[in-house]
Amino acid sequence: MQYRAGEEEQQAQSKKALKKQQKEAEKAAKKAEKQAKLAAEQQEADEDDFAKDRYGICPMVQSQQKLDRALVRVQDLTPEKAEQQIWVRARIHTSRAKGKQCFLVLRHQQFTVQALLAVGDRASKQMVKFAANLTKESIIDVEAVVKKVEQKIESCSQQDVELHVERIFVISQSEARLPLQLEDAVRPEGEGDEEGRATVNQDTRLDNRVIDLRTTTSQAIFRLQSGVCQLFRDTLINKGFVEIQTPKIISAASEGGANVFTVSYFKTSAYLAQSPQLYKQMCICADFDKVFCVGPVFRAEDSNTHRHLTEFVGLDIEMAFNYHYHEVIDSITDTMVQIFKGLRDRFQTEIQMVNKQYPSEPFKFLEPTLRLEYKEAVAMLKAAGVEMGDEEDLSTPNEKLLGRLVKDKYDTDFYVLDKYPLAVRPFYTMPDPNNPKYSNSYDMFMRGEEILSGAQRVHDAQLLTERAMHHGIDLEKIKAYIDSFRYGAPPHAGGGIGLERVTMLYLGLHNVRQTSMFPRDPKRLTP
């Protein structure tokens, strides 16, 4: 009995063992197969890679040698270069392998071109595989023949040509996992929601600003912003203005004590300038007549809105006038109109590119600029149903409504509002000579949002002292400022704009962080 049971057990065991053996045998067979396959492939690879020296990863460019090689820019790849063999350095925007072919889209700044790598007598399978596996955003050098295409390549900026790649080398490889995808970053918001595709939210963009700035939209925005700054300078220099640089570390808060950053200054503390106001005026008293300055402005305002930054670039103007401060308003509005004209005439490509992702109405303006008086604005608002006092300041929603009413009637996105009530302006604003309740001050608006606040300044030390006392300001703190008017000061007026805000409003964007390269706000200090 025992033996039979044992036999049965043995039989069972042996069955199990058999099964086990079978399995192992299968495994071994599979492994052997795989190895054989690999070996075969390796052999194949070693055997057939005739294109081994036409691709690869270059050693890091440490200026080892001076290559006499001209690199053609992607934007210059046009049908005129057809059949030419050229070298291009660009980033890999996308790569897509399809059997024996690999399609690459190469990008340099705003320009993209399609490149094709196909297995043939110039490229081997391994080469195509190598190209297909390159990570996006890697910088590569490509030698290729430019070929004309019959059907336009709609998805690229260079629509009439494509590159047939002969050699491909990696100059700088990118990590495989990108924190954000550029295609997502350029996708318009609506499209993203509709098709269920991703768009990138603002915080992610700002955290990875280096990659976000590579998008065509960002490139266009900041090139346009550079144009704004340049047009500002050129127009004013042509009008006889002098550019000045004012100090940013100052001893006393200029606009008011509340919104100022303090820095430690050796044994005491100092402040970061809220505006170049004081120094602009001092330059006028020093006989420079017409000055402007471009520089950072620091406002410690704890406002988390779409249009406030703690640090921004201020473009400020100050000008002495002969008899009426309207001479200055005319000068400032003419400068703004020249900037708008310059952008309209020379930066259409950039404007269109931004509009692809952020569609908006083109910016409209009148020449000469429309100037309305505060009383007119109040009447217009009252006619539209708003309840407000005659001397009340305009709230932001009222400003926006007024912008729409002006747009309706005059079809302009830019206008000046003159003669604000005295009570809502700073202490150095000159009161209106005919009506003490009003002042010689003005605001300028773009698309219904304020971009410039300016006024005729009080240039008489005594009146200035009175006004300061009326506003309850400590005279000791502004003694140096008042002193500058005691030795003959010409009548003058001026104003300042924020570069980022003007760019944002010109393009019809909705957040000033889109037009500030590395924005600063109460919650963001890096990058």
Added chain:
Amino acid sequence: MPMYKVKPVSPADIKIDVPSCMYKSPNVHGHGMNCGEHALQNGEVDPSLKALEERQDEVLRRLYELKATVDGFAKTVTTPDADLDASTPSPGPAESVFKGTADLDSLLGKDLGALRDIVINANPARPPLSLLVLHALLCQRYQVLSSVHVHSSVSAVPPPLLSCLGPRHIDSYARQRFQLGFTLIWKDVSELQMKFSTQSMCPIEGEANVARFLFRLLGAEPQDPAAATQMDCWIDKAVFQLSEGGSKDRAAVLRSLNAALGRSPWLLGQEFSLADIVCACFVLRAGQTTSAPVNVQRWLKSCQNLGHFDCVYPFLQ
């Protein structure tokens, strides 16, 4: 003893016959001049000379006045219904032809302390001539703040279009002092457009319609409905046939104008009206006024004599 003796060429004592129509002036070089008369050299005038000059000035002035009066009468005779002040010597713009009154508050809405600004968007390729004439008439009646702007949709505009509303008013910095604003914007629009109160009024399109609106502000609309209809009829003829029609239509309108003007000095009879303004502007713009029928030419000359059309001539080729 003299060496040579020359026979005298002329006898020393020739009697010269002085003509009696010339007047004698005192001999400046003769003796008998005392120091008192030397003082005259310093620019002081001899009183008798002064009196003479004054009489001459008086005569000349009366001559000019007479000439102006005759000119004025000549114009009056050829131009019916012209209210020319015949004694003004300079041919400036005529006084207001229209004597009616208009209540701006009822027409334009209550004055809320803001400038009542009429905004007109016009295409610089087709300047609205009749509106320029109406602007001149409005300026005579009210204090109008006129301004011209160029919209960003247009890249450049010829200088005459920028100054078509006349020189900028001295007080233009104080918008509140004006009763009415007239803002002309040169813009890339297909149809002329007027906006006033965007909250309560829709925009008015078409030069003729805007002209009707502005004419109402002058308070000179014909009260008689028949006359008003006739006026509208003439304006429509000008717009649809003169301006938009072919050459046959134009010829037909000129013929009917000629016929009407044969019967009366102005299109509506004895009174100058909007029909005359609009039709004249459209005829002038169509050109070829020298080949127009006789009555039409006479009528155009009358319009010109009124002085309101002076602003239009710079825009006719």
